Amino acid sequence: MATYETSDESVVVVIGSGAGGGTLANELCQKGVNVVLLEAGKRQSTATYVNDEWASFGQLAWTDKRTTSGTWRVARDFPNLPAWTCKTVGGTTTHWAGASLRIQRHEFKALTTYGRIEGANLLDWPLTYEELAPYYDKAEDKLGVTRTHDIAGLPGNNNFKVFYNGAKKLGYRNVHTGRMAINSKPRKGRLVCMQIGFCFQGCKSGAKWSTLYADIPEAEATGRLDLRPESFVTRIEHDGAGKVSGVVYFDKDGKEQRQKARVVCVACNSIETARLLLNSQSSQHPNGLANSSGQVGRNYQRHMTGSVYGIFDKPVHMWRGTTMAGIVTDESANNPKRGFTGGYEMETLSLGLPFMAAFLNPGAWGREFTSAMDGYANMAGMWLVGEDMPQETNRVTLHPTEKDRFGMPIPNVHFDDHPNDVAMRAHAYRQGKTIYQAAGAKRTILTPPYPSTHNLGTARMAATARDGVCNKWGQTFDVANLFVSDGSVFTTGGSENPTLTIVTLAIRQADYIADQLSKRTL
């Protein structure tokens, strides 16, 4: 592990150590680039993770105060918790379920495929599936995604059995245990899945890919990584020539530090990435850094989501085993005959007893709620995840008055469903419910969206500087040595869990940055 001076102007500073930042830092180190990796959270390990939902939430989740507005139900039930992401070394790769799907060809051309939709700020990605395909291949190999690279699928658990039988009775064709970045056999120094059932709480066997114990140790082994946990970046600074020159952060002792940089890469997950750019406003960038388009913070997407639970006469014990190893992909095509544009995936999901109580129907009380909880051991669950429409008014802004402990404005997250999101959710709920009824459910429960786990689009890629914040490399149009390296760059969301694409883009971005550094164009 390296230690660089804060005055060292030759380093690449990466902010955030999750799927985007952790991957990028490692890929750069492998290419001989010196990297300072700043992470707001503490460093945990597979030994310190706990199989306890609330305790783990306290250990890993980003719980700094945020505010919400808009008509989404999260704003009512969880007004200060719009998103369920992480503040810890490894970022949200500690919490993710491992579902690793490629965005489909047509989804990269959302505007061309779907046409103009009122109220939606649709755009084609400035890159194609074909351009990304070789990088998807590298990412799948890195993560060890099942059903790719001759890696066997995971064995299905009880929750999958119920899901599979119902889905097949409905006539769904593509039903299996998914493409998961969870080892079905030991691979690349990571152990096999022990079916522990706490994928969301940090995988204690290390079978699930996380930058914490995969990419970050690899980067440390190069001797080029200076990882600084508990370092909270509050501003990115630039020089008179318009290039970023470094970042201001508060270290673990609460002391203000100023790290110089040749290149800065922002990978703080969509809410904090937008907030950091907006908080880095200056006279040259009065509306926030790299925001000449006005698109920073806009087009916030969270995927169309919802959950369906079925209660059966006999035990399921859905909490046993891999949380999300089960998928129906038949609904992910674009088939407007269903009454909406875009598609969705259906994926198995379980919550432990404490979180089932918290999320089944937030705010509910009385016998309807408790009779559902009484069926907990006989419950099967699935998550619905589909493409939501980017809308300019769904956005992250700075709170006008409230500030964090460093004196920086906190973010407000505004979200309204687009009519297309509502129509898609209604369809997905109906199909999910029918799956469980086909498997013999005596009762089904439709659960509203949880705080967002997929946060996308707040610094989107576009073909032109007018339409977006970044070019197809994640390089900001306004500042050549400033990059965005997380899901914020997604032009549209697709219907897939985003982590694999975030990793893919980070690998590709590392190639580009290393190349530009060697050509001295950065």
Place this chain on the structure above:
Amino acid sequence: MQPTLPSRREFLKQGSGVIIGALVFSSGPIALLAPSKVWALELSSLDEATGKSLLKFARHLYPHDTMEDAVYAMVVKALDKDAADGNVKKLLVEGVAALDHAAGGDWIGKSPDRQLVAVKALDGTPFFAKVRGTCVVSLYDNPLAYAHFGYEGSSWEKGGYLHRGFNDLTWLPHPPADASPRPVHAGA
């Protein structure tokens, strides 16, 4: 009302209540866990009457008829802890008084149906929100509740479920191997 300093005796009376209960279902899963059929909850901020009313109130909010009072006592324990803050204590004490008022006096002595009417009358108040919010977390986040609902909790220390029933469901057919490959330990 003028604030008055409590005497030492009154000061002690204000806090440190005790709720004592007994397990109802002697053969239930909780009885297996409990060292004794009698349980006691010591309160440090609330008095016994307030604690008992809050326990009953929690039962009305989240009624699981076969679940022991000992589990609901977890809610009272959490509320008592929060009541170390004087504002919370005031909210809870006044909330219980409001229940009595809504029931025409002595809420806890009324029939369950009349109790429930008073509970519903308080829906939307900060007191109701506080108790409900505490319930939905603490009622379902303790080993006694796990036992009641059959939830198995932490599993890593037992090696997860790979060899302990992650796929032991037998009332539906097994999916074929292309959809659900056999686990590595089965020698697939």
